[in-house]
Amino acid sequence: MTQEFQIDIPASFMALYVRPGKIKPTLGLRELAARYELCEDLANLLTEKAANMQFTLGITEELVLVQCEAGLLAEPAVVTPGEARWVVCRLGELLQWPIDQLLQSPVTPSR
Numbered sequence: 001m002t003q004e005f006q007i008d009i010p011a012s013f014m015a016l017y018v019r020p021g022k023i024k025p026t027l028g029l030r031e032l033a034a035r036y037e038l039c040e041d042l043a044n045l046l047t048e049k050a051a052n053m054q055f056t057l058g059i060t061e062e063l064v065l066v067q068c069e070a071g072l073l074a075e076p077a078v079v080t081p082g083e084a085r086w087v088v089c090r091l092g093e094l095l096q097w098p099i100d101q102l103l104q105s106p107v108t109p110s111r
Contacts (some may be wrong), residue, residue, distance in 0.1 A: 013035075013039065014032070042072070042087045043090035044094065050064050050068055050095060061097040061098065062101050062102075065097065066088075069088045069102075072084035072087060
């Protein structure tokens, strides 16, 4: 937890901004915290929408998450592909849905 922001940035999110073989994120702490807060807020905002999609469309939870990820990446995208994947994985966690398939499939390269 940073004293300045009073938030815990999860290691899973921090990893999006640490290059292989390095330990320091490519973003400053202020920008990293802002990106994290945006992504966490998106995941929380999507919980009701995703649950409704699954119920009304009668599709699998996995398909709902895939469609949410595609929506997050639609232009003009507000998040990077890595962030979009993190958001839908977090969304799956919040809804207590399985995210095994998402964790195994590759993330589209960052823009």
